[in-house]
Amino acid sequence: MATSEDFKNFVLECLKNTNLGFIFSARKMFGNYCIYVHLNEKKPLFLLCDERLFIKCYEGLETLLDEKDKSFEKAKDWYVVDFENLSLLEEILEKVLRRENAKI
Numbered sequence: 853m854a855t856s857e858d859f860k861n862f863v864l865e866c867l868k869n870t871n872l873g874f875i876f877s878a879r880k881m882f883g884n885y886c887i888y889v890h891l892n893e894k895k896p897l898f899l900l901c902d903e904r905l906f907i908k909c910y911e912g913l914e915t916l917l918d919e920k921d922k923s924f925e926k927a928k929d930w931y932v933v934d935f936e937n938l939s940l941l942e943e944i945l946e947k948v949l950r951r952e953n954a955k956i
Contacts, residue, residue, distance in 0.1 A: 854884060854902075855883070855884045855885055855900045855902065855903055859900065859903050860878050860900055863887070863898075863900060863935050864877075864878060866935045866936060866938065867887070867935070867941065867945075870941050872942060872945055872946070874889050874890070874891075875890040876888065876889055876890070876897075877890065877894070878900070884899065884900055884901040884902070884924075885899070885900040886898070886899055887899070887900060887905075889949065891949070897948070898933070899923045899930065901923040901924055904923075904932055905932070906921075906923045906930040906931065906933065907930060907931050907933050907948070908930055909928075909929065909930060909931055912947050912948075913931055913944065913948070916940060916943055916944055916947070917932070917933065919931065919932040920932065
């Protein structure tokens, strides 16, 4: 099942509402979307597949997230994110992007 543009726009709005100052964009891929965060460069961060938000199983997220699933057939398990829980979304972004910024 593909992800609708309305759903993509809603998720992007939720990400914007975290008020952490990050800029996000999305690109359509095979009927679904990849969501990018703009740091020093554009980096892929989330997948939107079948109207659900996924994030790679980054170290440290196991304390925040427990539901895992495959974003598509034959894929590795990724965490499923409750994007409407803004405080959880902020914690995820802070953990992952702090880690990613350290690599840049």
